[in-house]
Amino acid sequence: xxxxxxxxxxxxTLLLGNGENPGTDxxxxxxxxAEYIACVDGGAVxxxxxxxxxxxxxxxxxxxxxxxxxxxxxxxxxxxxINSQENNDxxxxxxxxxxxxxxxxxxxxxxxxRDSQNLATLQVCKKYINRxxxxxxTPYSDIYLLNKGSYEFSTHPNQIISLISFPRVFSxxxxxxxxxxxxxxxxxxxKGISNKALANSISIxxxxxxxxxxxxxxxx
Numbered sequence: 453x454x455x456x457x458x459x460x461x462x463x464x465t466l467l468l469g470n471g472e473n474p475g476t477d478x479x480x481x482x483x484x485x486a487e488y489i490a491c492v493d494g495g496a497v498x499x500x501x502x503x504x505x506x507x508x509x510x511x512x513x514x515x516x517x518x519x520x521x522x523x524x525x526x527x528x529x530x531x532x533x534i535n536s537q538e539n540n541d542x543x544x545x546x547x548x549x550x551x552x553x554x555x556x557x558x559x560x561x562x563x564x565x566r567d568s569q570n571l572a573t574l575q576v577c578k579k580y581i582n583r584x585x586x587x588x589x590t591p592y593s594d595i596y597l598l599n600k601g602s603y604e605f606s607t608h609p610n611q612i613i614s615l616i617s618f619p620r621v622f623s624x625x626x627x628x629x630x631x632x633x634x635x636x637x638x639x640x641x642x643k644g645i646s647n648k649a650l651a652n653s654i655s656i657x658x659x660x661x662x663x664x665x666x667x668x669x670x671x672x
Contacts, residue, residue, distance in 0.1 A: 470494025471564035511541035607649035628654035
């Protein structure tokens, strides 16, 4: 796996939520290249405002007004209401999309000012990363949840990179970062936060665990 540009060159599904928008231009570009677009509940409002017609609107629909639903019904968009409160709307959407056979997912609008929702988003995504590839766009960072393996990412010099065990990562080796790791283990704690890319790419390899990789948009 490589960075967002590699994902965007392959077939991917775009999920739109009603959290903080990572940027209108980014959303439109992602939507224009997506194989399939799913609005998760209030994400339908964002899609309507940006004149994006999704394939699907799904969730308990408590954050979507009737006007928006009627608008998309006229555009023949599938609308699925799931009332169950056992799972949040993101998890409802992931279950449906995975069952439909889509496995490269880009999420936008799922992080914001509610910390509980941010943590839930990460936990839900972790639950399904054995079955799908997931990247999360925020206004501040690109976030990847990674299983064991070897990865390469395009970077910019001095870009802030954080590697966070989620909750543990074993025998991790990195290249292209200011502070290197050489077959080290990461446990709960702050080790791995606020590293920096030295040039235009980094590589990461680890043998076991789940890694939360956060690539900030700022270059310190």
